[in-house]
Amino acid sequence: MQPRIAEPDDEGAVSAVLLASYTALLAKDYAPAVLAAALPRMVRANPALLAEGSFYVIDGPDGTVIGCGGWTRAAPGSGEQTASVGHLRHFATHPAEARRGIGRLIYNPWRPRA
Numbered sequence: 001m002q003p004r005i006a007e008p009d010d011e012g013a014v015s016a017v018l019l020a021s022y023t024a025l026l027a028k029d030y031a032p033a034v035l036a037a038a039l040p041r042m043v044r045a046n047p048a049l050l051a052e053g054s055f056y057v058i059d060g061p062d063g064t065v066i067g068c069g070g071w072t073r074a075a076p077g078s079g080e081q082t083a084s085v086g087h088l089r090h091f092a093t094h095p096a097e098a099r100r101g102i103g104r105l106i107y108n109p110w111r112p113r114a
Contacts, residue, residue: 003056003106006049006068010057013065014045014090021092049089056106060097067093067102 006014022042026035045068049055055070069091073081076089093102 001058001060001102001105003058005053006055006057006070008047008050010050010065010068011045011047014050014057014068015043017065017068017094018045018090018092019043020094021098024095025093025098046090055089058102058105060094065094066097067106069103069106 019039022039023035030038049070049072052070052072054072056068057065058067060066069088071086071088073086075081075087088107091103091106093100
């Protein structure tokens with residue numbers, strides 16, 4: 001498995017993996033009411049991130065996106081930029097693929113794989 005740069009056409013697939021991941025994997029850490037309020041904003045892929053060239057996805061064997069994440073220079077919310085500072089954005093792994101190194105592959109996409 002290798003990360004690839006996300007494209008605008010990946011919006012639906014990224015949203016699906018965000019929803020699956022955050023719903024399942026955050027449930028043990030947050031009250032149901034908190035998740036119900038937060039998830040609608042958290043699980044929509046941001047088209048600007050997908051178009052930026054620094055957001056990655058990993059496709060599973062069947063071609064579906066099983067992980068995503070990236071970074072931006074602009075701070076979430078404000079868009080403020082600080083030299084030498086990057087912001088990790090929308091990292092998620094499908095729960096069926098959790099704990100298999102998907103996030104690590106996305107976090108460091110330029111590192112050669114064995």
